[in-house]
Amino acid sequence: MARWGMVIDLDKCTGCQACSTACQMENNRLPGENYQDVLYYTEGKQPTPVLKWFPRPCMHCEEPSCMHVCPTKATFKTEDGVVLIDWNKCIGCKYCMIACPYGVRFYTDEKPLVEPNIKDVYPGEGDLSWNPPYKGPQQDNAHGVGIQPHGVVSKCTFCYHKISKAPKGIADLSNDDAANREFVPACVRTCAPTARYFGDLDNPKSNVSRLISDKRGVRLLDHTGNKPQVYYLSGGAGPAVPSGRGGANKA
Amino acid sequence: MYNKAESRNFYALVAAGGLIVGIGLIAAYLMEEHGHIITGMNNQIVWGMPHVFAIFMIVAASGVLNVASVGSVFGRAAYKARAPLSGLLSIALLAGGLTVLMLDLGRADRLIVAMTHYNLTSVFAWNVVLYSGLFSFVAIYLWTMMEQRMNPWSKPAGFVVFAWRIILTTGTGLIFAFLVARQAYGSALLPPMFIVASFAWGLAVFHLAQAAMYAWNGKTPGPEIMRRMRILLGIFVLGTLYFVFAYHLTNLYFAKQTGFEQFILAGGGIFPWLFWAGYVFLGSLLPLLFLFHSGLHKTSYTVIASLLVILGSFAFLYVFIIGGQAYPLFIFPGYEASSSFGDGQIASYSPSLPEFLLGFGGIGVAFLITAISARVLNLLPHDIPDRRKRDAY
Numbered sequence: 001m002a003r004w005g006m007v008i009d010l011d012k013c014t015g016c017q018a019c020s021t022a023c024q025m026e027n028n029r030l031p032g033e034n035y036q037d038v039l040y041y042t043e044g045k046q047p048t049p050v051l052k053w054f055p056r057p058c059m060h061c062e063e064p065s066c067m068h069v070c071p072t073k074a075t076f077k078t079e080d081g082v083v084l085i086d087w088n089k090c091i092g093c094k095y096c097m098i099a100c101p102y103g104v105r106f107y108t109d110e111k112p113l114v115e116p117n118i119k120d121v122y123p124g125e126g127d128l129s130w131n132p133p134y135k136g137p138q139q140d141n142a143h144g145v146g147i148q149p150h151g152v153v154s155k156c157t158f159c160y161h162k163i164s165k166a167p168k169g170i171a172d173l174s175n176d177d178a179a180n181r182e183f184v185p186a187c188v189r190t191c192a193p194t195a196r197y198f199g200d201l202d203n204p205k206s207n208v209s210r211l212i213s214d215k216r217g218v219r220l221l222d223h224t225g226n227k228p229q230v231y232y233l234s235g236g237a238g239p240a241v242p243s244g245r246g247g248a249n250k251a
Numbered sequence: 252m253y254n255k256a257e258s259r260n261f262y263a264l265v266a267a268g269g270l271i272v273g274i275g276l277i278a279a280y281l282m283e284e285h286g287h288i289i290t291g292m293n294n295q296i297v298w299g300m301p302h303v304f305a306i307f308m309i310v311a312a313s314g315v316l317n318v319a320s321v322g323s324v325f326g327r328a329a330y331k332a333r334a335p336l337s338g339l340l341s342i343a344l345l346a347g348g349l350t351v352l353m354l355d356l357g358r359a360d361r362l363i364v365a366m367t368h369y370n371l372t373s374v375f376a377w378n379v380v381l382y383s384g385l386f387s388f389v390a391i392y393l394w395t396m397m398e399q400r401m402n403p404w405s406k407p408a409g410f411v412v413f414a415w416r417i418i419l420t421t422g423t424g425l426i427f428a429f430l431v432a433r434q435a436y437g438s439a440l441l442p443p444m445f446i447v448a449s450f451a452w453g454l455a456v457f458h459l460a461q462a463a464m465y466a467w468n469g470k471t472p473g474p475e476i477m478r479r480m481r482i483l484l485g486i487f488v489l490g491t492l493y494f495v496f497a498y499h500l501t502n503l504y505f506a507k508q509t510g511f512e513q514f515i516l517a518g519g520g521i522f523p524w525l526f527w528a529g530y531v532f533l534g535s536l537l538p539l540l541f542l543f544h545s546g547l548h549k550t551s552y553t554v555i556a557s558l559l560v561i562l563g564s565f566a567f568l569y570v571f572i573i574g575g576q577a578y579p580l581f582i583f584p585g586y587e588a589s590s591s592f593g594d595g596q597i598a599s600y601s602p603s604l605p606e607f608l609l610g611f612g613g614i615g616v617a618f619l620i621t622a623i624s625a626r627v628l629n630l631l632p633h634d635i636p637d638r639r640k641r642d643a644y
Contacts, residue, residue: 032591038590039583039590040589041586041589042587043586054588056590065432068372069372069374069375069430070370070373071365071368071370071376071379072364072365072368072369089364089368090358091358091362091364092356093357093375094298095375097294097297098432101581103594105294106294107287108286108287108357109285109287110288110293110294150357151286151356152357220582224431
């Protein structure tokens with residue numbers, strides 16, 4: 001069984017947010033509430049500050065805090081290492097949202113971040129929070145895929161509706177592999193500078209394993225012990241994640 | 252027996268309590284129907300005012316049993332006379348707190364899921380067992396006290412309740428202590444802090460209930476027991492203050508925590524005001540003055556002190572729960588981050604009317620249970636006037 005993971009090369013990422021937009025379209029996200037976001041921060045001080053960016057999906061941790069605190073096992077880990085939410089079991093206690101160190105979980109029926117409130121324009125039917133006109137065919141509540149129902153928490157699924165259909169034993173899901181392109185997560189599929197890679201972390205021959213090994217891939221907030229399955233690369237002068245860089249550059 | 256006027260007043264009081272509960276239920280329905288959009292909560296501050304009410308009541312439900320414990324476990328006769336009221340208040344507060352907590356869930360209709368799918372690594376799941384257990388054990392404890400043939404079992408039942416409530420409040424503290432993600436939480440100091448706070452908050456509630464019951468029946472409690480209970484409340488308020496002081500001092504010592512402490516204690520808008528003016532001054536120092544000053548020994552001053560302790564506890568919980576979430580996640584230590592999703596920014600929160608109404612609805616539930624049960628079961632503490640027995644205090 002694969003253990004899916006992602007590698008993001010920060011030297012190649014241009015901060016264009018195509019990944020966020022693709023994720024939003026693929027997963028019926030509301031404007032501003034992207035499963036995959038890009039964070040901005042400043043390095044250096046006036047007069048030479050430099051704006052930097054940092055893509056942040058759900059880390060699909062090996063030891064996910066969100067899963068450990070969930071009282072009903074609604075948040076669970078699949079055999080292939082993906083952290084998902086069973087919307088049929090979620091009671092909406094929101095404990096997972098407080099427990100996640102990365103801030104990548106979303107609750108339904110929030111105030112709109114962008115006006116007009118698109119949920120009023122396309123009101124949901126039945127249990128679903130809204131009814132987007134461009135929604136995909138998939139609605140899999142047991143794996144937290146599709147349109148978010150009322151009163152539950154949602155998050156990035158690594159596009160589980162796609163990757164779960166990939167052939168068994170495959171090492172990488174890449175745009176370069178035409179036969180399996182349809183199984184590639186939306187953010188990886190759309191990344192123009194190919195800054196994102198997706199594959200089996202347990203397979204030493206996979207491209208993601210080699211990249212992590214060769215380019216010293218690091219994980220965000222590794223000290224929490226959550227062991228994210230998203231790795232960051234940087235061939236630049238400093239470590240890939242900002243917390244590992246020297247104090248001289250701090251804002 | 253009760254006269255006609257008294258009965259009329261009682262039913263008016265129950266009707267008022269019922270109205271508050273009804274309004275609370277309407278608020279819960281509105282929040283269920285519309286979601287977070289009609290509350291002050293958002294994706295950054297996911298636990299709001301209802302949690303402040305709920306956690307206060309749950310913590311006080313444990314602490315109010317202190318009176319019973321002093322009677323049963325430590326054998327003080329005057330406290331034993333108050334043990335049934337103590338047990339009743341515990342059940343009432345727990346019911347009120349859990350009502351608020353459950354109605355604040357996104358899917359309150361899935362309560363059965365929470366009761367049938369246990370994740371043993373989740374302290375929330377443990378608490379389902381701990382809360383249910385407290386209901387059961389306190390009910391049995393009340394039975395052993397009120398049924399004469401069961402009296403020999405009263406002391407063992409008191410011991411079980413004493414142990415259980417300490418575990419329960421530990422569980423409440425662990426909800427926050429287990430959170431490594433937030434700078435406000437993730438400290439082993441929190442469970443003992445909650446235990447000591449529960450003693451103070453629960454005893455303050457007991458003082459209020461006891462004073463109301465005595466006043467309703469035109470009686471006054473004995474001065475000796477009042478003196479002892481007043482001093483006990485003062486000690487618990489001091490104990491809570493000590494733990495809160497230690498919590499902030501240790502945080503201030505860690506360089507990575509100083510930003511958060513600066514936010515809570517000095518620069519965080521409403522939060523420093525609530526902490527210093529609400530919790531420290533109004534909720535701790537002023538009550539201590541009322542409780543320990545030699546010229547302020549009337550019951551009315553103890554009632555005022557108890558009210559202030561309860562107000563202070565709300566201020567403390569607001570700062571702890573909402574302030575703790577308002578401070579942004581520490582994603583890039585040393586850097587200021589921003590995104591379309593509010594990263595790196597202090598989250599704003601203004602509690603809405605439905606949140607307050609739901610909270611007061613929970614208090615209404617506790618009030619109704621207390622008022623009706625105390626009348627039906629005649630739980631007014633009867634002090635022993637005899638000098639010889641009074642010496643057993």
